[in-house]
Structure formats: structure tokens, C-alpha cells
Amino acid sequence: MFCAPPQPLHPSLRPRPRPLWPAPRCSNSNEAQPSPSPSSAAAAGGIRRLVLTPEGRAKLDPRPDRDFYAFPRLVTHVDDGFIATLTDLYRERLRAGCDVLDLMSSWVSHLPPEVQFGRVVGHGLNAQELARNPRLDYYFVKDLNKEQQLELEGSSFDAVLCTVSVQYLQSPEKVFAEIFRVLKPGGVCIVSFSNRMFYEKAIGAWREGTAYSRVQLVTQYFQCVEGFTQPEMIRKLPSAGGSSASPLDAVMRLFGVAGSDPFYAVISYRNFRPM
Structure with a gap:
């Protein structure tokens, strides 16, 4: 599946967030260790x-x-329908006042505009994008395919979000172990994705x-780390009615240049899901 040219949005910018630099070192001894053999407890x-x-x-x-x-x-990589579904999911799962880590973020976070969070920390690969994200209080730049340890305190976030970026992780086992480490007990991780990608970097x-196999892959990322709850999958597919069922439209959707983006999210909690 090829990534369609993303659609630019008109930016509405607040004061720029501050870079998280130098980042605090981890003080929690439960850091992600080198990947064990499959037989290791x-x-x-x-x-x-693995x-x-x-x-x-x-x-x-x-x-x-x-x-x-x-x-x-400074573009979005999914359509308005996907973004609206994602924002509604955040509205349902993230409570006001919680601390959020937006992993592999950009200049937008798609968080509900009416909800005030305790703090939102962003991570990504381009400082200019992160600096223009109006929802971030702090941000840091790090290549997770080079080094997976997050220089953040353990058990310090209520939620970790990863939006349309999980397909680029080359060491997802170690990254998800770090997600577990920085989450508070009962904290949630929401990984969302569609069918678009930078093909050469996925x-x-x-x-x-x-x-189906991509949903199962993300599910296994959670399951490979001891302590995550059984992953929950949410799916919202474009309607098959009307002209979208034509063969031409189906071919165009294959290349990501027509039709609506399907929405997938895999959700898991550290240790337990709060009531």
C-alpha cells in the first residue's frame, strides 16, 4: 500500500512548547533489558x-x-474521518488532568480541544514540527530505531499515544517495554494506524x-511485554455502499488516493484497566 500525498492543514498556533532538554534520566530500575531468548521468564x-x-x-x-x-x-497523513474517530477515542479513554506522552508525534496531536490535560510531552524526529504543536508542553527528539530507552521517569504517564507511526519501528519489543516502564499502573497505551505509510521506511x-496481520502484529507487540493487559482492537472501516464499490475506486483506494481511510486502534493497559 502506497502513501497518498497528505493533505495540508491551516495551522492555528499557540506559544511554542519547550524542548525537554536535557531530558531527565531514568531513576526507575525497571528499564527495558536486552531482548531475552524466547524461553526466558x-x-x-x-x-x-521476539x-x-x-x-x-x-x-x-x-x-x-x-x-x-x-x-x-506540516501536513496530516490521514483523512478527516480518521482524525475525528481518533479524537473521539481519546475523548472516551483519556481523563482530564492526566499526563500524556505523545510518542512519534508531529505538529498535531489530535487530542480533544476541550479537554485540559496535566501535561503533554511529545516525541518525534523533527524539532520544528514538535515546536509548532500547540498541545505539547515539552518535547524531545530521538530516533527510536537507533536507541530505544526513553530518558523519562518510570511510572510518570497516565497515557502513551502512538498515531500512524508504529509501522516504522524496527525494535518494537524494546519500545513497548519502555512504554510499559513509563506508564503508571493502570495507564493506557493507544496505538492507531490506517493503511497509509511511507512505503520505503515501513x-x-x-x-x-x-x-488483519497488521492488527495482529501490534497485538503481539503488547503481548511480548510481560504485564500489559489483553489488547483490545477497535476498527472502523469505510462504507462499501454507493460509488465507492466501483472497481476503479477500489483500485484507487489500493494506492491511497481515493475513498476514506480505515481506522484501526489497539489498546492495552499497564497491569490492569481502571474501572
Whole structure:
């Protein structure tokens, strides 16, 4: 599936968020450890098994991701329907006053505009994009395919969000172990995605997969880390009625240039889901 040219949005900017620099060092000893063998027992937050093969982690474009994202892309990578569905999901799952980590973020976070959060920390690969995100209080730049440890305190966030970016992670097991570490007990992680991607930068397991296999892949990312709750999947597909059922439209949707974007989200909690 090829990524369609994204649609620019008109920016409405607030004062720029502050960079989280220098980032606080981790003080929690439950850091993600090197990936164990599949037979190793894992404590809470430890990696139980590897999900991807070496081939599944490979990208067609081997250049460093920092080079690929060197210039800001002040665009959205999914359509308005996807964004509205995602914002409604955040409205349902994120309570006012909670602390949020927006992982692999950009210049927009799609959070409900009427909800006031305790703090929102953004992470990404382009400082200019992050500086223009009006919902971020702080931000930091880090290539998670080079080094996965987040220089953030353990058990410090109520929610971790990852929007249309999980397909680029080459070491998802270690990243999800870090997500577990920085979440508070009962904290939620929401991973959302569609069928669009920068094809040359997506990992092989994602490029060669189907919608079903991609959902299963993200589910396994949660399941490979000891302590996450059973993942929950949410799906919203475009209507098949009317002209969208024509063969031409189906072919165009295949290349991401027509039709609505399907919405997928996989959700899990650290240790337990709060009542």
C-alpha cells in the first residue's frame, strides 16, 4: 500500500512548547533489558519473546530516519474521518488532568480541544514540527530505531499515544517495554494506524502484511511485554455502499488516493484497566 500525498492543514498556533532538554534520566530500575531468548521468564515490563524476524525489521530505505525526517512536514497523513474517530477515542479513554506522552508525534496531536490535560510531552524526529504543536508542553527528539530507552521517569504517564507511526519501528519489543516502564499502573497505551505509510521506511512485516496481520502484529507487540493487559482492537472501516464499490475506486483506494481511510486502534493497559 502506497502513501497518498497528505493533505495540508491551516495551522492555528499557540506559544511554542519547550524542548525537554536535557531530558531527565531514568531513576526507575525497571528499564527495558536486552531482548531475552524466547524461553526466558520475564518479570513485569520484561520482554518475553521476539516478535519480528530480521527480515521483518528491514526497510527498503536503509538511510537513517533522522535524514528522512530532516525537513518538517506540516501536513496530516490521514483523512478527516480518521482524525475525528481518533479524537473521539481519546475523548472516551483519556481523563482530564492526566499526563500524556505523545510518542512519534508531529505538529498535531489530535487530542480533544476541550479537554485540559496535566501535561503533554511529545516525541518525534523533527524539532520544528514538535515546536509548532500547540498541545505539547515539552518535547524531545530521538530516533527510536537507533536507541530505544526513553530518558523519562518510570511510572510518570497516565497515557502513551502512538498515531500512524508504529509501522516504522524496527525494535518494537524494546519500545513497548519502555512504554510499559513509563506508564503508571493502570495507564493506557493507544496505538492507531490506517493503511497509509511511507512505503520505503515501513518495516518488511508491515509492508507485506494485510490489515488483519497488521492488527495482529501490534497485538503481539503488547503481548511480548510481560504485564500489559489483553489488547483490545477497535476498527472502523469505510462504507462499501454507493460509488465507492466501483472497481476503479477500489483500485484507487489500493494506492491511497481515493475513498476514506480505515481506522484501526489497539489498546492495552499497564497491569490492569481502571474501572
